Amino acid sequence: MQYINSLAYAQSLDKKDPLKSFRDEFYIPKHKGQDTLYFTGNSLGLQPKGTAKIINEELELWKERGVEGHFEGERPWFHYHKFAKESLAKIVGAKPEEVVPMNSLTTNLHLLMVSFYRPTAKRFKIITEAGAFPSDQYALESQVKFHGFNPDEAIIELAPREGETTIRTEDIVEAIEHNASQLALVMFSGVQYFTGQLFDIETITAAGHTAGAVVGFDLAHAAGNAPLALHNHQVDFAVWCHYKYLNSGPGSVAGAFVHSKHANNPNLPRFAGWWGHNEEERFLMKKGFRPMAGADGWQLSNANVLTTAALLASLEVIDKAGFEKMRSKSVLLTGYLEFLLNDTFSSHEILILTPNDPSQRGAQLSISLINNGRKVFDALAAQGVVADWREPNLNEGQAGVIRIAPTPLYNRFEDVFTFVKLLRKAIG
Numbered sequence: 001m002q003y004i005n006s007l008a009y010a011q012s013l014d015k016k017d018p019l020k021s022f023r024d025e026f027y028i029p030k031h032k033g034q035d036t037l038y039f040t041g042n043s044l045g046l047q048p049k050g051t052a053k054i055i056n057e058e059l060e061l062w063k064e065r066g067v068e069g070h071f072e073g074e075r076p077w078f079h080y081h082k083f084a085k086e087s088l089a090k091i092v093g094a095k096p097e098e099v100v101p102m103n104s105l106t107t108n109l110h111l112l113m114v115s116f117y118r119p120t121a122k123r124f125k126i127i128t129e130a131g132a133f134p135s136d137q138y139a140l141e142s143q144v145k146f147h148g149f150n151p152d153e154a155i156i157e158l159a160p161r162e163g164e165t166t167i168r169t170e171d172i173v174e175a176i177e178h179n180a181s182q183l184a185l186v187m188f189s190g191v192q193y194f195t196g197q198l199f200d201i202e203t204i205t206a207a208g209h210t211a212g213a214v215v216g217f218d219l220a221h222a223a224g225n226a227p228l229a230l231h232n233h234q235v236d237f238a239v240w241c242h243y244k245y246l247n248s249g250p251g252s253v254a255g256a257f258v259h260s261k262h263a264n265n266p267n268l269p270r271f272a273g274w275w276g277h278n279e280e281e282r283f284l285m286k287k288g289f290r291p292m293a294g295a296d297g298w299q300l301s302n303a304n305v306l307t308t309a310a311l312l313a314s315l316e317v318i319d320k321a322g323f324e325k326m327r328s329k330s331v332l333l334t335g336y337l338e339f340l341l342n343d344t345f346s347s348h349e350i351l352i353l354t355p356n357d358p359s360q361r362g363a364q365l366s367i368s369l370i371n372n373g374r375k376v377f378d379a380l381a382a383q384g385v386v387a388d389w390r391e392p393n394l395n396e397g398q399a400g401v402i403r404i405a406p407t408p409l410y411n412r413f414e415d416v417f418t419f420v421k422l423l424r425k426a427i428g
Ligand SMILES: *Cc1c(COP(=O)(O)O)cnc(C)c1O
Pocket: 104, 105, 106, 107, 133, 135, 136, 189, 193, 218, 220, 221, 241
């Protein structure tokens, strides 16, 4: 792709964009009366205009019919989780029966580790990335301790090579092979939250299985952002949230995937609740847990209807846009941001931590500032740029990292162009 560094060119890309009308489906936060340059869809996606309507429909049903809402109305609450399945399955590359919206992300990680991290005296180790999102680190550490092992011994964290910013797939595969006899679980993120690296899920999963381990992914930054094929890639389990690239609102219901090869395995231990029980006899209130087939069998509680309603509103927009079109635009949009950054700054000013190969990243670029990091970030914020700031943690000589995630549904090429102009001014 030959890009041009000019406003007219950015605007011409917007004009040609087949998804340009989707920006109008979202509320864009304001700064001094103007639309912000909102680049934190990786942290909290914006609110679709249809969200309030569908939540209000559930509030109305509750108001008018009370408990009857469980079995009446357009979307009976008893089946509520099912209304999201088809769309979610497309987004993560699964069969509908392999996915379920439930709980929150970290809760789902724990629940699925109960089933899929089953250490023995010989096989108890977990391979994961260094610098994983803290919640994941705490989940792994506490699971290891729960089983009576020492996290320092059991958890192997893989880091980039000296002088590099992301982890090579070959190094992951080698570490898996090296630890094969002791490995219980390979657990990675899909897109690394800090560096924006999209891991090679297919290769990592195959290597894990060859080593005799179970393989799971945390797709918090990948779901709705990167192409996924969980079923075909034979991933054992995965979890994600819906409030980042899936625009379902703060703390909204999360997602879980269990591969169909495990759907009816009665030997998998699990922590059970009534909503995972065979739905035909759920209300018989009988003794003895008999799980639903598929991911549904991991549910604990009745659906969190109000936040699942927000998820349905968001999925409707994504279904209308089509994920393939979203990804095509995302690759162009992030590619344009990268081009502008490289055209505008020298390597003494910024370093892009994210891989430059589009197949190894999603929407996000993580930009390390060499000087005056926090001051630059504050100057951007004063101009209406909403971005994310992280203190440096990789190499010496960095002043901090700005994460910018232009998303394909509501960000424009012009937003990216204006951002780089403002960054130029802020850096000086
Ligand atoms: C956002 C994120 C979380 C947040 O977990 P919650 O349970 O939703 O609070 C956890 N892990 C990763 C990798 C994330 O990106």
